[in-house]
Structure formats: C-alpha cells, structure tokens
Amino acid sequence: MSLKIVYKPYTLHFREEAGTSRGVLTQKTSWILKITDPEKPGVEAYGECGPLPGLSVDDIPDFEVQLATVCEIFNELDLEVFPFNLSIILEQLVPQHLPSVRFGLEMALLDFMNGGKKIIFKNSFSEGDNGILMNGLIWMGSFDHMLRQVETKLEQGFSTLKMKVGAIDFDKECSILQSIRERFSAEEITLRVDANGAFRPNEVGEKLEKLATFHLHSIEQPVQSGQHNLMKELCSVSPVPVALDEELIGVFDYRGKFALLKKLLPPFIILKPTLLGGFQHTREWIEIANRLGISWWVTSALESNIGLNAIAQFTHSFNNPLPQGLGTGQLYTNNFSSPLTIKKGRLLYDRNGQWDLGALDN
Numbered sequence: 001m002s003l004k005i006v007y008k009p010y011t012l013h014f015r016e017e018a019g020t021s022r023g024v025l026t027q028k029t030s031w032i033l034k035i036t037d038p039e040k041p042g043v044e045a046y047g048e049c050g051p052l053p054g055l056s057v058d059d060i061p062d063f064e065v066q067l068a069t070v071c072e073i074f075n076e077l078d079l080e081v082f083p084f085n086l087s088i089i090l091e092q093l094v095p096q097h098l099p100s101v102r103f104g105l106e107m108a109l110l111d112f113m114n115g116g117k118k119i120i121f122k123n124s125f126s127e128g129d130n131g132i133l134m135n136g137l138i139w140m141g142s143f144d145h146m147l148r149q150v151e152t153k154l155e156q157g158f159s160t161l162k163m164k165v166g167a168i169d170f171d172k173e174c175s176i177l178q179s180i181r182e183r184f185s186a187e188e189i190t191l192r193v194d195a196n197g198a199f200r201p202n203e204v205g206e207k208l209e210k211l212a213t214f215h216l217h218s219i220e221q222p223v224q225s226g227q228h229n230l231m232k233e234l235c236s237v238s239p240v241p242v243a244l245d246e247e248l249i250g251v252f253d254y255r256g257k258f259a260l261l262k263k264l265l266p267p268f269i270i271l272k273p274t275l276l277g278g279f280q281h282t283r284e285w286i287e288i289a290n291r292l293g294i295s296w297w298v299t300s301a302l303e304s305n306i307g308l309n310a311i312a313q314f315t316h317s318f319n320n321p322l323p324q325g326l327g328t329g330q331l332y333t334n335n336f337s338s339p340l341t342i343k344k345g346r347l348l349y350d351r352n353g354q355w356d357l358g359a360l361d362n
Contacts, residue, residue: 002038003079003112005071005105007031007049008360009064012304012332018139028053028302031067032360033108035116043116046357047108048274048307051100056275056301057250058098067101070094074105081109087280096252099277106278107310118309118338118355125316128339128351132316135160135192135323136345138176140167146176157344160190160217160323166198170207177214186215190323197224197246204234212239218268221245228263235266243268245299248285249275258288269294270325274301279314286318299325305338306357312340312347334359 011029018025030050037043049067051058060066070093081089086109094102110120124130136153138146138161146163153161161180165173180189191214199207199222211219218241223230225246235242244266251257261269269289273282282298289296298315300308308329315324326347329340339353 003035003074003081004037005033005035005074005108007033007067007071010304010360012302013334014331015333017141018331025053025302030304030307031064031104032304032306033071033104034360035108035112037112043112045108045112045116046118046306047104047106047111048303048310049100049104050274050301050303050307052275052301055246055249056100058100060097063098066095066098070098070101070105081113083113086110086113090278090280096277099252099281100274102281103274103276103278104307106280107307110279110310118306119313120310121313121317123313123316125349126313128349130316131343131346131348132312132326133160133321133323134158134327134342134345134347135162135190135325137325137327138163140164143168143172143176146173147179150176150180154189156342159188159345160192162192162194162325164196165193166195170210174210174214177211177216181214186217190217191215192217192220192243193240194220194245195222197221199223201227201230204230208234208238208240216240218243220270221247225249228260231266232264235264241267243270245270245272252277252281254284254288257284261285261288261292261294265292266294269296271296271298272301273298273311273314274303274307282314295322296320297322297324300328302328302331304332305329305336305340309338309340309349312349 009029009031011027013027014025030048033047035045053059074093090102090106107120119126136158138149193216204222220243251260271282271285273279276282300311312326329335337356339350341348341350
C-alpha cells in the first residue's frame with residue numbers, strides 16, 4: 001500500500017453577503033485533498049483545508065505553498081495508515097501553524113481507512129438514523145435583512161437562534177432581540193449571540209447588562225482574545241453566560257489548553273476543528289472541559305459539505321444535548337451535493353442521498 005495525495009483549490013460563493021464584526025464575506029476558498037492508493041482502485045478519500053480569512057492561524061500569504069510542501073513530503077514517504085500511527089503521521093508531517101491542513105489530512109486519512117465512502121466516524125448519524133440539533137445562524141446586515149433571516153429560521157423550525165452582533169448599531173441589534181422576545185419566551189426560543197470580540201473593554205459591562213434583559217443563553221467572545229484578566233472577570237460576573245471561541249485559536253499544547261481553561265473557567269467553549277487543528281486537538285479540549293465542568297458545543301467554520309459532513313459525524317459521537325453550530329451547508333450557491341439535509345432545525349444524513357464532487361474535475 002502506497003498512499004498518494006493531491007489537492008485542488010475550490011472557491012465557494014455565498015448566496016448573499018455574510019456579515020460579521022470582522023467584515024463581510026462573499027466567497028471563501030477551501031483546498032480539497034484527495035488520497036488514493038494504486039493498490040485500491042476506485043477508493044478515493046477526501047479532506048478539506050479551509051483557513052478562515054482574518055481568523056485562522058494559517059491565514060497566511062503562502063498557505064498553498066506550505067500545503068504543497070506537506071503533500072510532497074507525504075507522497076515521498078510511501079506511507080501506510082493505521083489507527084495506531086495516524087497521530088504520528090499528523091504530528092510529523094503538519095507543522096502546528098497549519099491547523100486547517102492537519103484537519104483536512106486527518107479527515108482524508110480517516111475517510112480512507114473507512115473505505116473512502118465519506119463515512120469518517122461510524123455512528124447513528126452517519127447511518128442516517130439520528131439527527132443533530134442545531135442553532136439557526138443570523139448573519140449581520142441591515143436591520144430589515146437580519147429580521148428577515150430570523151423569520152426564515154423560525155419558519156424552518158429552529159428553536160435556537162444565534163445572532164451575530166457588533167457590526168450595526170447596537171440599539172438596532174437589541175431591537176431585533178426584543179422583537180423575538182415579544183413573540184417567544186426563553187422557554188420557547190433559545191437565543192445566543194456572537195460578538196466575535198467586537199465589544200470594547202470600557203463598554204462591555206453596560207452592553208452585557210442590556211443583553212441580559214433578553215434572557216440569552218450565552219454570548220460568544222464578547223471582547224477580543226488575549227485579554228485574559230478581563231475575560232476571566234467576564235466569565236465570572238457577566239449576567240449573560242460567556243462562551244469562548246477565538247480565545248482557543250492557536251493553543252495547541254495540552255498543558256496550554258488546560259491552563260487557559262482553568263484560569264478563565266468559562267461556562268462554555270466553542271469548538272471549530274478547522275481552526276483548532278483537527279479532531280484529536282478538539283478531543284483534548286472536550287476532555288479538559290469535561291474535567292473542569294465546562295459545557296461545550298461544536299461549530300463549523302464555513303467549510304463545504306465535505307468538511308461539514310466530517311465535523312457532524314465527529315460531533316454526534318459525543319451525544320452532546322446542546323444545539324450545535326452546523327447549519328452552514330446551505331450558505332453557498334456551489335456547495336457539493338451531499339446526503340446532508342436540514343429538517344425542523346436538525347442536521348440529518350440521508351442514507352439515500354448521493355455525493356456529487358464533479359465540480360472538482362472542472
């Protein structure tokens with residue numbers, strides 16, 4: 001057995017502008033990996049490397065050059081892969097500053113070990129028996145645009161909504177939250193907000209007090225990462241429970257992960273395997289969070305359906321009852337056709353659905 005890997009960039013186009021406090025996205029490029037073995041004709045395994053602009057550690061000018069180097073070394077080594085040597089291959093081939101590459105390679109190797117059928121983790125989700133409860137994501141935009149998104153998500157059966165805040169006028173954002181609360185209580189609709197670090201230290205306390213009046217489930221990353229003393233205080237006293245997101249990015253050492261969570265002790269952490277360095281790193285965060293009594297959920301990071309499929313299968317392995325952030329597959333006009341579907345606020349894997357990766361051949 002001699003594994004070979006190739007990659008191809010693929011640009012995903014948003015159906016409409018996706019606004020965050022860091023700017024507006026209209027497209028996003030992922031690099032799709034394909035692993036084959038001449039001794040196993042017809043078996044093709046896929047992974048996805050998709051650094052997020054302005055956020056990922058590996059959002060760097062020469063990303064593709066470094067990815068190509070990893071692939072060249074992989075092909076020169078004449079590798080075989082087994083469950084016991086997967087972590088060794090990843091550690092020795094992929095530098096820490098390329099977390100999305102490690103994620104993509106890990107995904108592709110797991111897919112290959114399972115026969116190249118897009119079944120990365122075998123469980124009741126990948127078998128089509130159980131779905132994953134999700135939050136419906138409301139992107140930043142004009143007041144009217146955000147309100148329309150809310151209506152659409154409610155019509156689609158979502159019982160948990162997550163709204164991006166921090167880009168438009170704060171009072172208008174509060175008006176949207178108020179309009180939801182006037183119609184639905186906290187028992188009927190759960191509300192999460194994500195500030196992406198947009199609140200300044202001198203205003204965050206006042207804004208959290210205002211947001212608390214809407215009976216929110218949580219607020220993700222209220223201030224920019226790296227302000228550990230401030231974040232520790234917020235995690236302790238905020239009237240809206242704090243969830244760490246960007247704070248986790250770039251922390252790869254186990255002891256570093258433990259020290260960060262032990263110091264800040266947030267109520268929640270948000271886990272994005274593409275940004276954290278893959279499934280093994282994500283498992284470490286989960287293990288530490290469980291030890292410290294910290295709740296967590298998993299969120300996709302604008303991957304195509306290739307990456308989203310793997311993340312969903314991984315997530316379901318833990319039977320986490322909280323709504324997960326996996327509803328990004330419908331964002332793109334040119335996403336790959338897949339068995340992933342959304343019904344009544346749940347992500348499902350249709351056992352009769354088909355994959356179509358033909359766009360990669362163009």
